Amino acid sequence: MAGKSLSYKKKIIKQLYFSNLLSCAELSIKIEKSLSLTTKMLNELISEGIVVETGYAPSSGGRRPLMYTLKTDIFYTVAIAMDQFFTRIAIMDMRNNYINKVEKFELRLADNPDALHVLTNRIEEVITQSGISKNKIAGIGIGMPGFVNVQEGANYTFLQTSGESITEHIFKKTGVPAFIENDSSIVALAELRFGAARNRKNAMVINIGWGVGLGMIMDGELFRGENGFAGEFSHIPLFNNGKLCSCGKSGCLETETSLFVIVEKAKAGIQAGRVTALKQLISGKEEHLERDAEAIINSAGKGDRFAIELLSEAGYNIGRGIAILIHLLNPGIVVLSGRGALAGKIWQAPIQQALNEHCIPRLSVNTEIALSALGYEAELIGSAALVMEKYGEVIKKPAKKDNVKSRTISFKGIS
Amino acid sequence: MAGKSLSYKKKIIKQLYFSNLLSCAELSIKIEKSLSLTTKMLNELISEGIVVETGYAPSSGGRRPLMYTLKTDIFYTVAIAMDQFFTRIAIMDMRNNYINKVEKFELRLADNPDALHVLTNRIEEVITQSGISKNKIAGIGIGMPGFVNVQEGANYTFLQTSGESITEHIFKKTGVPAFIENDSSIVALAELRFGAARNRKNAMVINIGWGVGLGMIMDGELFRGENGFAGEFSHIPLFNNGKLCSCGKSGCLETETSLFVIVEKAKAGIQAGRVTALKQLISGKEEHLERDAEAIINSAGKGDRFAIELLSEAGYNIGRGIAILIHLLNPGIVVLSGRGALAGKIWQAPIQQALNEHCIPRLSVNTEIALSALGYEAELIGSAALVMEKYGEVIKKPAKKDNVKSRTISFKGIS
DNA sequence: GGCCATTTATTAAGTTATGAATTAATAATA
DNA sequence: TATTATTAATTCATAACTTAATAAATGGCC
Numbered sequence: 010m011a012g013k014s015l016s017y018k019k020k021i022i023k024q025l026y027f028s029n030l031l032s033c034a035e036l037s038i039k040i041e042k043s044l045s046l047t048t049k050m051l052n053e054l055i056s057e058g059i060v061v062e063t064g065y066a067p068s069s070g071g072r073r074p075l076m077y078t079l080k081t082d083i084f085y086t087v088a089i090a091m092d093q094f095f096t097r098i099a100i101m102d103m104r105n106n107y108i109n110k111v112e113k114f115e116l117r118l119a120d121n122p123d124a125l126h127v128l129t130n131r132i133e134e135v136i137t138q139s140g141i142s143k144n145k146i147a148g149i150g151i152g153m154p155g156f157v158n159v160q161e162g163a164n165y166t167f168l169q170t171s172g173e174s175i176t177e178h179i180f181k182k183t184g185v186p187a188f189i190e191n192d193s194s195i196v197a198l199a200e201l202r203f204g205a206a207r208n209r210k211n212a213m214v215i216n217i218g219w220g221v222g223l224g225m226i227m228d229g230e231l232f233r234g235e236n237g238f239a240g241e242f243s244h245i246p247l248f249n250n251g252k253l254c255s256c257g258k259s260g261c262l263e264t265e266t267s268l269f270v271i272v273e274k275a276k277a278g279i280q281a282g283r284v285t286a287l288k289q290l291i292s293g294k295e296e297h298l299e300r301d302a303e304a305i306i307n308s309a310g311k312g313d314r315f316a317i318e319l320l321s322e323a324g325y326n327i328g329r330g331i332a333i334l335i336h337l338l339n340p341g342i343v344v345l346s347g348r349g350a351l352a353g354k355i356w357q358a359p360i361q362q363a364l365n366e367h368c369i370p371r372l373s374v375n376t377e378i379a380l381s382a383l384g385y386e387a388e389l390i391g392s393a394a395l396v397m398e399k400y401g402e403v404i405k406k407p408a409k410k411d412n413v414k415s416r417t418i419s420f421k422g423i424s
Numbered sequence: 425m426a427g428k429s430l431s432y433k434k435k436i437i438k439q440l441y442f443s444n445l446l447s448c449a450e451l452s453i454k455i456e457k458s459l460s461l462t463t464k465m466l467n468e469l470i471s472e473g474i475v476v477e478t479g480y481a482p483s484s485g486g487r488r489p490l491m492y493t494l495k496t497d498i499f500y501t502v503a504i505a506m507d508q509f510f511t512r513i514a515i516m517d518m519r520n521n522y523i524n525k526v527e528k529f530e531l532r533l534a535d536n537p538d539a540l541h542v543l544t545n546r547i548e549e550v551i552t553q554s555g556i557s558k559n560k561i562a563g564i565g566i567g568m569p570g571f572v573n574v575q576e577g578a579n580y581t582f583l584q585t586s587g588e589s590i591t592e593h594i595f596k597k598t599g600v601p602a603f604i605e606n607d608s609s610i611v612a613l614a615e616l617r618f619g620a621a622r623n624r625k626n627a628m629v630i631n632i633g634w635g636v637g638l639g640m641i642m643d644g645e646l647f648r649g650e651n652g653f654a655g656e657f658s659h660i661p662l663f664n665n666g667k668l669c670s671c672g673k674s675g676c677l678e679t680e681t682s683l684f685v686i687v688e689k690a691k692a693g694i695q696a697g698r699v700t701a702l703k704q705l706i707s708g709k710e711e712h713l714e715r716d717a718e719a720i721i722n723s724a725g726k727g728d729r730f731a732i733e734l735l736s737e738a739g740y741n742i743g744r745g746i747a748i749l750i751h752l753l754n755p756g757i758v759v760l761s762g763r764g765a766l767a768g769k770i771w772q773a774p775i776q777q778a779l780n781e782h783c784i785p786r787l788s789v790n791t792e793i794a795l796s797a798l799g800y801e802a803e804l805i806g807s808a809a810l811v812m813e814k815y816g817e818v819i820k821k822p823a824k825k826d827n828v829k830s831r832t833i834s835f836k837g838i839s
Numbered sequence: 840g841g842c843c844a845t846t847t848a849t850t851a852a853g854t855t856a857t858g859a860a861t862t863a864a865t866a867a868t869a
Numbered sequence: 870t871a872t873t874a875t876t877a878a879t880t881c882a883t884a885a886c887t888t889a890a891t892a893a894a895t896g897g898c899c
Contacts, residue, residue: 046885069846258782337654337749369673428855459877459878489876
């Protein structure tokens, strides 16, 4: 039947999602099929009401190309961003616009056997409330902390399941295919597809938060390593400081650079009598950690010398880590992202200092350092991108030995 | 014409080179074409005298597969391994057998503007002497030290050319396509295709020699980074020892682990009155560096405590570097290769010790540590593999860059 | 202003590759 | 020992895809 033709249509949809506006010639190159075939597919997609023409783009010395884009109300993604304490759920259209208000709620992941059920129910609720028919939803993408095994759809740290995987569980309950990824990788995916690393071949995306995460783009693809554990930047052994890390080892990069450590250092400095505006702003109570971290970032932005010193010191050490990344992986760009990236240009000087001291110039000269502009949205955008990344791929489910069930992600509209 | 069909035939030849013996069904999977097409291509290759049947392989529960292999006297590769002082040239058949004696000659790369001409002439000589017709040579593969740009066919450190690239120059003079690679990458390629990392998806190959090189296999492919500089393991900043490195920085991994440093430490120890068999074996003169290094490795093998101590210390520090690799890249296997790997099991204990101290167990238990068995042949085998790796490759025009402006804030100073 | 090289789009004609059917040969099973 | 399930190899009609020819529209250049 039209099996192949369907798959090419999905490839076109995927490309239009990631690039928004493309000509027939561009599409032909991207899906690696001939122009004639691409034309045919495009015309069918138009008559099916999935793709629309948007007029002519400026010429670069030849006939002007007719541009095509996706109709926004045909497909949607469910994008979910989780951290250890809070979870956000959004429904997005094919241009990454939120369809409704982003649903944010508290959901503790550590030692919470009920977390997966709560999550699944919330997903159901959000979909139902949106009024969008499930066959219009391309999939559910979830970014979460912990050791995530993408193939198995499992998380070895949180959301323990019995028997079936996380993705299977959500698929069974909601009827919509689900995909999970590590939070740092999802941020890297967002930067690769819609952010500072857009269309880059080799990018390192550093996620400065309670830890220091790393998402790696290599040869244009998200790299996850043999078991899905790649990118444990936080725990590379870099110091002889004897400080115990949450991972059980000592001297990890995280022990000198995470926002958590920075807040601790701020408290110690205040106690030691440092003159700083932070004295009034930091409570030091554990439940105010988030607020305290923000206070330090803000104060540094306003010129508080102690706050700047704290961030500079962390920045220098992150820079040492980046120097290692550059030597080993020769990325074209390093993107600073995540909550901590809000401190913006304050990172610039100390990181540059570290690179000057620790990088072979030939390497550092070829690497651009950039700040993310996606901010808090990065994880949600990445989750949506994750869904569309998988769109049109055949998912094989190894059921009981004999039966290998497969299901392509498809929609009533075009199947 | 038979353009496509030709390209598929080359793919089949390539697969048969790397796997030696394959059935039609296996080939069909490897070249990702249907069984029917594969059958047709195979039959044509047989009637062209390139491929031969070798009889039936044991069955695994069905009809026995007819196995195919390459005729050995149809194609050859010219494999070249260079270091800073010596160059080896070999001609190999499709089973990596040497056709003639390996040609080894002195060729200093540093400050030698004549090096490329000498090399090219020697290649010509070797091919002529072999009596093999040039149209039977699939290509010339060269592994060399320095910063190698594979796409441009250039080496930024040695073999400077004017105008045309190294590979262009050799192609013009010999009429045979040439390919170059960094020496550490070429060793990794050898381990991936014919050595300890065979068929592995994610492998780190460590080349212990005058420096400490690294070749990286990621997702089944050699990884070279944005500019071809990836794998500068030797120069990651790991120590606060203040020791100046050849790269101009201080504290590089190399300053505590290279064979050069180990010899220096041996000399210092002897002077300080250490009881060791090395006292008689080490001359300390710079021209005997190679012999001295061998003496230390041999003495350690014979149980000399000082020699073992020297290697153990270096091994521990290499282990610290490996711990970083494991955290960042989650490889399935780490292979110790190169001249220094001859010390064999002496490395194992200190490296393991370092991993125990500096690795998150979940990561290190998933990584195998192995010793190379290819030894001195690795670079030549890798060079031959490089040729066949490129064999039959279609050169595509790079897709047009999207002119989408990203909302990136770049650090002007850094880029 | 007019020619030419480029780029894009469309269609018909021709080529290529595939699925389904078929034959063959084995291991596992009953 | 016969039966069944697997795996392998082959062939051929036809669906799938590309090439080549054609046309249209533009910028750059003399």
